[in-house]
Amino acid sequence: MLRTLKIVNWKAFSEKTVHFGGGVNFLLGQNGSGKTSILEAIALALTGETTTADFHDLIRDRHRDSSVELAFDLKGVAYVVKRSFSTERIIAADLTVDDQPLESRRWETVSSVLSKHLATEPTFFSRLIYMPEGEVFQYLKEPPREALDNALTRAFGLDKLQVLTEQFRRIQRDKEKLAKSLREDLAKSVSVPTVANVGRIEAELHDLEELLNTMEKKFQAALAHRQSLQQQMLDIERLRNLARDFEATGKRFGYAVRTDVPWITETEQTITTARLKVAHLAHDVEVAMRSRGAFSSVVTSIERVMAILKQVVEKPEPGAVPCPICKRPIDRNMAGQLMNETLNELNKARADLTRAEVQQESSNSALSELRRQFELLSNLKVQMDSITVSDELIGRPDFALNDLISVLDAQASILDTANKSQENTGNVIAELKDRIATTMADLGQARAVAGPSSARDLLSRRLIETYTSAIASSVAERALSDVGHQQRNLSLEPLYKNLAGIWEQLRPGQTYQVRFDTKGSLELGREGVWMNYAQLSGGEKTVLLVLARVLICAMFSNVDFLMIDEPLEHLDIRNRRSLINFLVAAASAGLISQVLVTTFEESLVRKYIEGQGVHATYLRAPSA
Numbered sequence: 001m002l003r004t005l006k007i008v009n010w011k012a013f014s015e016k017t018v019h020f021g022g023g024v025n026f027l028l029g030q031n032g033s034g035k036t037s038i039l040e041a042i043a044l045a046l047t048g049e050t051t052t053a054d055f056h057d058l059i060r061d062r063h064r065d066s067s068v069e070l071a072f073d074l075k076g077v078a079y080v081v082k083r084s085f086s087t088e089r090i091i092a093a094d095l096t097v098d099d100q101p102l103e104s105r106r107w108e109t110v111s112s113v114l115s116k117h118l119a120t121e122p123t124f125f126s127r128l129i130y131m132p133e134g135e136v137f138q139y140l141k142e143p144p145r146e147a148l149d150n151a152l153t154r155a156f157g158l159d160k161l162q163v164l165t166e167q168f169r170r171i172q173r174d175k176e177k178l179a180k181s182l183r184e185d186l187a188k189s190v191s192v193p194t195v196a197n198v199g200r201i202e203a204e205l206h207d208l209e210e211l212l213n214t215m216e217k218k219f220q221a222a223l224a225h226r227q228s229l230q231q232q233m234l235d236i237e238r239l240r241n242l243a244r245d246f247e248a249t250g251k252r253f254g255y256a257v258r259t260d261v262p263w264i265t266e267t268e269q270t271i272t273t274a275r276l277k278v279a280h281l282a283h284d285v286e287v288a289m290r291s292r293g294a295f296s297s298v299v300t301s302i303e304r305v306m307a308i309l310k311q312v313v314e315k316p317e318p319g320a321v322p323c324p325i326c327k328r329p330i331d332r333n334m335a336g337q338l339m340n341e342t343l344n345e346l347n348k349a350r351a352d353l354t355r356a357e358v359q360q361e362s363s364n365s366a367l368s369e370l371r372r373q374f375e376l377l378s379n380l381k382v383q384m385d386s387i388t389v390s391d392e393l394i395g396r397p398d399f400a401l402n403d404l405i406s407v408l409d410a411q412a413s414i415l416d417t418a419n420k421s422q423e424n425t426g427n428v429i430a431e432l433k434d435r436i437a438t439t440m441a442d443l444g445q446a447r448a449v450a451g452p453s454s455a456r457d458l459l460s461r462r463l464i465e466t467y468t469s470a471i472a473s474s475v476a477e478r479a480l481s482d483v484g485h486q487q488r489n490l491s492l493e494p495l496y497k498n499l500a501g502i503w504e505q506l507r508p509g510q511t512y513q514v515r516f517d518t519k520g521s522l523e524l525g526r527e528g529v530w531m532n533y534a535q536l537s538g539g540e541k542t543v544l545l546v547l548a549r550v551l552i553c554a555m556f557s558n559v560d561f562l563m564i565d566e567p568l569e570h571l572d573i574r575n576r577r578s579l580i581n582f583l584v585a586a587a588s589a590g591l592i593s594q595v596l597v598t599t600f601e602e603s604l605v606r607k608y609i610e611g612q613g614v615h616a617t618y619l620r621a622p623s624a
Helices: 035-047 107-118 122-129 135-141 145-156 158-188 198-251 263-314 332-386 403-450 455-506 538-556 573-588
Strands: 002-010 013-019 023-028 066-074 077-085 091-097 512-516 522-526 529-532 561-565 594-599 614-618
Touching: 002 035, 013 035, 023 035, 023 573, 035 066, 035 077, 035 107, 035 122, 035 561, 035 594, 077 107, 091 107, 107 122, 122 538, 122 561, 158 403, 158 455, 198 263, 198 332, 198 403, 198 455, 263 332, 403 455, 455 512, 455 538, 455 573, 522 538, 538 561, 538 573, 573 594
Parallel strands: 023 594, 023 614, 561 594
Antiparallel strands: 002 013, 002 066, 066 077, 077 091, 512 522, 522 529
16 A cells, blocks of 8 residues: 655656555646656656656756655555656665665666566556556557456466467477478479488387377376366465455454354354344344333323313313313312423423434444344355365365465465476477477488488478478467467456446446457447447446456555546546445455545545545645
8 A cells, every 4th residue: 555655856846745545545636736747656666667768857957866755565564665866867766675675776676676576567557557547548549468468477377388388389480490491492302311220210209209199198187287276276265355254244243253263163153143143133123112112102191181281271261170090170270280290291201202212213223234244244154155165175174264374375386386397298298399300300311211212202201291290389389379368268257257246236237247358458248248348438438447457456466556547537427426436445345455546626526535535635736
């Protein structure tokens, strides 16, 4: 989470300090007040890159040094990064992590360390975390396919698969070059040197082909095993997130969910405790209702007595009337005395009735909220029970929620080993294919010597063998590319489901699907009909783009904030309200800790500024 930004002699500011809070932070000011400069300063501090190539041009006063300093927290660790620009065009960078300074002041070193800690890189930051003004039009023109693919590659270990795919692609290029050379030689009928010992080479080729077949089966088995491990890790991670939500909801019932005892027993105990608390509060509501009814009856009875006494007091001729209770005669004097006493009792009874009504209303409100929390707790329990994970991992009777962390670490280690094993197997397969290609060429030469084939026949056979090898490499490359594409879609499935669910909340009454096309552009589906991003309305484009970026940042990086430059100015009231409410809700739910939003019209966001989790910073255009 971003904490403080200090700017000295840079762009719009001579000297400026800005503090940020959790939730939604609005940066308000007219054009030229430096709103965008603040977002670009944050991007510069974290990535070391700006939209201007020459840092010297960004210095406000060229006779003074300039700097940008950013303090932020990441997973409980405090960071301070400072980028400095001197009047002599010398740049430097300083980074401290929990008050421990980084030894190197090299610009690129600091950028590399931050990229590793944030689990991101400049392209991901500039296309997904920082959403500049006009990004909707840039997105239409150039979707962030590269940034998204890099994030998926980094998060799910697809880089190993890409390396293997590139190896087969390189083999294919080499074979195509060889084929071109053989075609030229064939055209010239050049004699080809040959090698003898056909039997030995045939035996060697047979052994190589047998080994290749074995290694390819091993590779397919390793690929299936790795995909199974990745799915298990996704399920365990989802279970851990649900367990955290369950623990937090249980606390709202005054029950501290223990994470060091058998989790099945503990979750059932939590549900039982919550159910009892709801029942107790329901009983209190029923008691309050009965009390209110009793007080209401008392007030009605006293009011009737008061009416009779009032008739006696206001009666024009003297006389007595019978008491409605004891039937004794009541004259005017006695009625006046009784009327004063009865009025006091009536006021007391009305006060008791008011207190009973307030108590009942308060109890009803508390009961409704508690029932809502109980429904949430029950839904979390159902979701946790629906996740199927191998009994070898969490099937022990004494398995506790704390054990999920160690299980995740163990699975990560197993997955890393599986990745390395698959990578090694792929390298062996590539080497075997090269050796087979070479051996087949040698065998062709040897057969040419042993038989009556001419040099031209030998070249023809070598050309056919080379084409065969090139085709095999091409098929393998395409197969690995398809596996990578399938793995990419599998990795994005949770993102699609979450994004569609949030969109359905903003547009109730319909069921939606969301996905990325092959170019990395969003598509929205409804009732089997898909619309590409360009077909959406201007407001829908902006809102969907922001929703996607919040989820991508949360799922594929360590960055817990988002920066959006003037997204509200071109939205209608409905989309503006949907966007702001989602950002506030996302921050409150912990999906993302912080969002920075710039706007030049305070009227657009005035009604939200006083809300919980919303902060406002007012900027004025700097003096010249």
